[in-house]
Each structure stands twice: as C-alpha cells, then as structure tokens.
Amino acid sequence: MISCRQLTRKFGDFTAVDGISLDVAPGTICAVLGPNGAGKSTTVGMLTGLLAPTSGEAIVCGVNVAHDPVAVKRKIGVLPEDLGLFDDLTVDEHLELTGDLYGLDAATTRSRIDRLLAALGLTKGRRTFARACSHGMRKKTAFAMALLPNPEALFLDEPFEAVDPVTAATMASILRDAASRGVTVFLTSHILPMAARIADRFVIIRSGRIALNAEAAALDRPLEELYFDLAEAPVLDRLEWLGQTE
Amino acid sequence: MAGANRVTGTARVRAILKWLARAAKRNRKTFSFRGNNIFYTAIALMFMLDPALAGILIVIMGVIVLLPMSSDPLRAIPPSRNGLWPLEAGERRLLRFLSPFLNPMTWLVLGLAIWKRVSWGLVAFAGGTVLTGFFLSARSPGRGNFWRLLPRFPSPLNQMIRKNLREMLSTLDFVTGVLIAVAAAGWRAAGMLPKEAFFPFTFVAMLAISTCALSLFGLDGAPGLRRYSLLPVRGWQVLLAKDVAFIAIALLIALPLYIPGALAAALIALAVGHRASIQQMTPQHRWRFQTGPSFGDAITQIVTMTMAGAAVAYSSALFLTPCVAIWAISVWWFGREFDRR
Numbered sequence: 001m002i003s004c005r006q007l008t009r010k011f012g013d014f015t016a017v018d019g020i021s022l023d024v025a026p027g028t029i030c031a032v033l034g035p036n037g038a039g040k041s042t043t044v045g046m047l048t049g050l051l052a053p054t055s056g057e058a059i060v061c062g063v064n065v066a067h068d069p070v071a072v073k074r075k076i077g078v079l080p081e082d083l084g085l086f087d088d089l090t091v092d093e094h095l096e097l098t099g100d101l102y103g104l105d106a107a108t109t110r111s112r113i114d115r116l117l118a119a120l121g122l123t124k125g126r127r128t129f130a131r132a133c134s135h136g137m138r139k140k141t142a143f144a145m146a147l148l149p150n151p152e153a154l155f156l157d158e159p160f161e162a163v164d165p166v167t168a169a170t171m172a173s174i175l176r177d178a179a180s181r182g183v184t185v186f187l188t189s190h191i192l193p194m195a196a197r198i199a200d201r202f203v204i205i206r207s208g209r210i211a212l213n214a215e216a217a218a219l220d221r222p223l224e225e226l227y228f229d230l231a232e233a234p235v236l237d238r239l240e241w242l243g244q245t246e
Numbered sequence: 247m248a249g250a251n252r253v254t255g256t257a258r259v260r261a262i263l264k265w266l267a268r269a270a271k272r273n274r275k276t277f278s279f280r281g282n283n284i285f286y287t288a289i290a291l292m293f294m295l296d297p298a299l300a301g302i303l304i305v306i307m308g309v310i311v312l313l314p315m316s317s318d319p320l321r322a323i324p325p326s327r328n329g330l331w332p333l334e335a336g337e338r339r340l341l342r343f344l345s346p347f348l349n350p351m352t353w354l355v356l357g358l359a360i361w362k363r364v365s366w367g368l369v370a371f372a373g374g375t376v377l378t379g380f381f382l383s384a385r386s387p388g389r390g391n392f393w394r395l396l397p398r399f400p401s402p403l404n405q406m407i408r409k410n411l412r413e414m415l416s417t418l419d420f421v422t423g424v425l426i427a428v429a430a431a432g433w434r435a436a437g438m439l440p441k442e443a444f445f446p447f448t449f450v451a452m453l454a455i456s457t458c459a460l461s462l463f464g465l466d467g468a469p470g471l472r473r474y475s476l477l478p479v480r481g482w483q484v485l486l487a488k489d490v491a492f493i494a495i496a497l498l499i500a501l502p503l504y505i506p507g508a509l510a511a512a513l514i515a516l517a518v519g520h521r522a523s524i525q526q527m528t529p530q531h532r533w534r535f536q537t538g539p540s541f542g543d544a545i546t547q548i549v550t551m552t553m554a555g556a557a558v559a560y561s562s563a564l565f566l567t568p569c570v571a572i573w574a575i576s577v578w579w580f581g582r583e584f585d586r587r
Binding site: 048049050070073074078080082083084085086087088089090093094096097098100101102103127 | 393394402403404405406408409412413416465466467468469470472473475476477478479480
C-alpha cells in the first residue's frame, strides 16, 4: 500500500531524509516517531506529493507519487503539519470543499459531514471561520477533511497534538476501525503512549535515517525506553535559579 | 519572582511601550504602496484637467488609508499575554493613556489642531477619521460574518471561489474600487457624468483592484498553499477559481459604469498577473493595499489593461474575443506552472 525505496530529500547541503526504505501493508497503522527535525514531516511530504524527493521512489496505493501526484491525492487523505486550512472558509465549508473536489454527491457529502462533526464534537462550531477556531478545532477540521472522501490511505502528521483526551480517544477509535477495514494509516506522533496504543508498526527516525522499523508485537522493551535509546535521551540539566530567592 | 518586583511600575510601562513602538513600526510597513504608486499617478494624470474631481478621489483614498493606520497600538498585545503581565491598575491606565501616542496619526491630528492655518472643519474630519479607525480596531477581530452569505457557484470549485472572494473583499483595493464606483454612480444618477466619462471611471476602478491580480495567492498563506497541493485539482482549476472571484468583483464594481470595458481590463489584468502571482507569491495583509511583486509587472499590467479596455470601449466590443483567448491561454499555461511548483 505504501512503499518507498531510498527516499532522500536534501535542502541545500542539509539532508533531511537520507535513503529511507519501508513498506506498509494495507490495514496497518504505522507510527513514525522521532525528535523534532528528524525528517518525519519531510517523509510524509514526499509520500503525499507535497515535496519532490531529491532521489528515490515512493509508491502509494499502487501509484508512483512522482509520476501522477493527482491520482495519488484522489486516493489518500492527509492531515498536514500546518493543517492547510483557509482563513476565509468555515469548518463546514472546508468539508463541503473536500466533498466537491473528491466528486462526492451533495447528499453523501452532507451526511458524512454531519457524522464527522458529531463524532469530533464540532457540530456547534461548524459555522466558525477557520481563522477564529481554536487550534484544537482546526486540527479536528483538518482531520475530518482527511476522512471525508473515504481514502485508501491516511497520512496524519501529529494528529493527537492539541486535541482533548476525549477527541483523541475518538480519533484513535476511528483510525483503528478504518484500519480494520483495510485503510492504511501512516502517522507521526510525539505522544508515545497514544502511538503505543494504536499502532501495529513503529518506525523511529533519527537524523533522516531509520533507527527502528518493527512490528508492535516484536518490540522487546516498552516503546518509551526504546525511543530514548534509539531517537534521543532527555537532557537532564538542573536550572539552578528555579526556587531560589533573588 | 523577587527579581521582577524590583522593577518600578513606570519602568514596566516604558518597557512595554518600547516593544509596542517596535510592533507599531512594523505594522506601518505593511502600508507599502509599491504596486499602487502607479495607480495614484495614473489617477493624477487622468484627472489633471479636473482638480476638483481629483481632490474628491484623494479624500476618498485618504480616508481609506487613515482608517487602518489609526488602529490602536495596544492591539499588538495578545489579550491573554496582556492579562498575564504583572501590572497594577494604575500602570494599565498609564499604558492605555500613553499608547495612542505611538501612532503617528495621533501626532498628525494634534499638529493640525495647533496649526492655525488649518480650519477646524479639517481638524474635526481628520480627528473623526482617526478616532473611528482607533475604535474600529479595538473591536474583536470577529468571525467574518460580513461575507458569510456570499452566493454559491454551481461548480465543484464553489467553496474555493467563495474563499477567494472573501480574500479579495478584505483588501483596501476593493474598498477603493467600490468607493470610486459609488461616487461615479452618484454623479451618473445626478446627470453629472457625461457618457464619454464612463470608460475612464471604469478604468480607474479597475486600476484600483488590479494589484489583486498580481498577488492572487498573497492572502492564502503557507497553510492555504499547502492545501492546494493536497487537493486533487489541477493548477488551471486553482487559477480559474481565483479568476472567477476577481472577475465577479470587477463586474460588480463596473455595474453602474461600463461592463464590457471592465471585463476586457479584468481579463488582461489576470492574464498578465498569473505569472507574477505564481512565480513570486508575495505575502499580503488584510485591510491593506495589495502590493505587486515588482514595478515592472504593474506597468506591464496597466499598459495592457489600457490597450484592451480602450479597444473595447472606443473601437468594438469584438475585441473582447482576443482578451478572452489571451486570458484562457494564460490560465492553461500558468496552471501547468502551478502544478510544477
């Protein structure tokens, strides 16, 4: 479903992603983990056609991303890092736009919008312009946009960040349900407990390279422990001025 | 927190004012007229023979510029941050009293008030405009209800067109165009506008909004541009949604004037503007004049708009056909370029 070989992206002299190769089978939830700047979002960008790779190849839903990006976009749903919302459209209008552009008929679009808004607790704010939405509302809107066209694969960049626990649980449940019906989910996250709860496969990226690519069942240690070992360990520096009387 | 307590109240207010002054200076830079100087020059030339008319237009544009320039400098502080700062009530009052003086418009009105050669009427007009701008800016940003009820377009691009309309309607270029059209409509209704003046007025109104066609993606921001890249649409469709919005506004403004000339000018403004819009996506600000990426692009746009509009107005409406063809080719060509971005 998602496959890439030697995927590399350079920005000038800086190599953000360095020869990543991986395969994600249909119906799998693959969590890509790593510190800030490790190359997670760049990888998502290349797999979704947002960024052209410097070298390497990506095949998503059977389509070569570089050869036919529009065909790939018709098959996938994406929650981008910056959410990709327009200030001048309301929550409702963003979803209508998605339905229109993915060729859904009006009745189907309306029914799916109602269901998504109810599930994500957005019904009350549906007529709010994106520029007036809270970050959480914006995140949920972008998430709903990714789900609305019934995609074969979902690419979600930090889906659980800045959403309340109930919504996070709802999102996790929606993703698990979608995966059980064959939708492939490729997500990045810094929230390790949530990733550990829903993912079938973990990929840890450090400095643009894969440090771990394993099925959840094959992990021999807790995810957090592995992460600190393979990605980066926390810096334990004492800020001596805290708590002192000046 | 003991260290913070050693700072006196005046020092805290002074520190905030210092940073507010810096923010206000940056805000003033957004009133750049790079792409619009030509517009004012064109108007000055066009109405050189009628100073009274030019005077009215200058007053209209002065008001348009003064209103946003008179905004409350305290607006630069996010309300949550303002509430968190350890300021006493007296310090907040002092900040409230002093902050309007960071705005040069306050000094302008004070200067006019003490300048004996200026009539009290002018002082009252300038003061009223500045105060209106100040109090309008103090209102919450709102939720854009004003343009919520835009018409729907029977097309899959419906919401994109509506979004583009809302973007363009939030520019001072549009406000200028509307005021010119309203003034012209008033003169026409009063029988003061001869038929031969219809096209020149139409053209001035089109000039007022033309810079929007040079910066079609300026108000989308990085997230908006990313969304275009994620949507299963071709570049020509993205451009078409922009152009439909621009043409709709152009026709609305030209309604009381000369529609065929406006359409020709708008089509050519877009045809020329596509290149600049895609190759140099200059970020724009709401409630400001839009700035074209370069003087050369603006000149090219104005010259070609003049030729097209004049051909339709003074020769034959059949000249609309090549205008449509040139525009369509431009949409197709630069749509491909948009896809290759």
